[in-house]
Amino acid sequence: MELKTPIYDYHVELGGKIVPFGGFLLPVQYKTGVIAEHKAVREKAGLFDVSHMGEILITGRDALANVNMLLTNDFTVMEDGRCRYSPMCNEEGGIVDDLIVYKIKDECYLIIVNASNTDKDFAWMTAHAFGDVKMENISEQAAQAALQGPLAREIMTRVCRAEELPEKYYTFTREMEVGGIPCLVSRTGYTGEAGYEIYCAAERGEELFRLLLEAGKDLGLIPCGLGARDTLRLEAAMPLYGHEMSDEITPAEADLGFAVKMNKDDFIGKKALEEKGPAARKRVGLRITGRGIAREHCDVYIEDRKVGETTSGTFCPHLNHAVAMALLETSSASVGTSVSVDVRGRRIEAEVVSLPFYKRA
């Protein structure tokens, strides 16, 4: 049985095409279609309902010690109002989930996790909790909207006090009003574009979504679905759990080494990662040069030798060609390598290119 986000009824009213995703019923697209929605975010602005994301609150005197043990990144030196990305590993060094930690204040951390992993993550975290710490899964209490695109700031200033908006990437303002609704607003997103993620109480989620859409209408703001969310994150080469990451893929393989601090005293998975040494395979970008689109789980070859597998792939509306991400053996992963991808029995040509595919100017 799929859950509905607090904004569900409004998606239906807007003509959203509803599909099950991560245990929720969400719009994959609206009447405008994925390409128009994708382009709106690159050129103007788009609004996403991301209320399905999970929120876990960790508080208590040992909150920091728990966060540092659970996650691979280091949270020791961190100012209030900052966000920090991290994988969470299992004992074997595989990835349980990837998430973002918001430091509300000392002894109080808000962790945003993937919708489909919320229950698994919460069980994992509580199973490894120690000392004076309290962990709460508050996912059902929160609604979340993502306003993304070059005009996101201008739209926000119409419904809130501009000076309260977080300026720097990966910072947030904990208590501010957006159209009169108490919200937490962060300078984060999953599109490769500037923008905000806005959290409020679940019961005011629809009101927030409506007023943001209304505020940006004349600037070209449109609601966007999961389809555009996926093409945008792929174009920006942001990894997605279950694709570029899994409990059998290490952070180094997923090219997330920047968020693994091996000089920390300890964290779950550290020992296994030390023993593994350099990654034998690596996440790379593929530009499809032949005709066709490679999706996930297509075998990648150099001549007749299999060198890896794609993890995600799509046609990129902004770039106007197909791309894929793939896990390739490290020796075949250098930029410029020519490969072919087996797409339903047909080989199509591709080239290893540097990531991201798209970078905001």
Add this chain to the structure above:
Amino acid sequence: MELRDNVKYAKTHEWVKELGDGVVEIGITDFAQDALGDIVFINLPEVDDEVVMETPFCDVESVKAVSDVYSPVTGVICQVNEELADNPALINESAFDAWIIRVKDVKEHEDFLSAEEYETFANEEA
């Protein structure tokens, strides 16, 4: 959903139009293009390829997914709409004008649905 009375429909969401002299034109329905979303690639067959009833002859990719297009008839392809290779979005713009293949020597065909029957069928699937 747009429907046209001058074509017949297959349950796999293709339309078939008789052009005379035993030649038929095949495309996908408006309902199908709407379900697929923005079409960005079409893997076209070639002239002289044989098509077999209830068997895929081509695939179309939208941003979201790939989908096979089934032939509602058995015969031989005599023409391919090459324009679609460069501009597959023509199918989204007007599914009934954007034919994919023309087939000659039709030996066999499915039990087609009328526009009205197809509408009922598609609504039940939706």
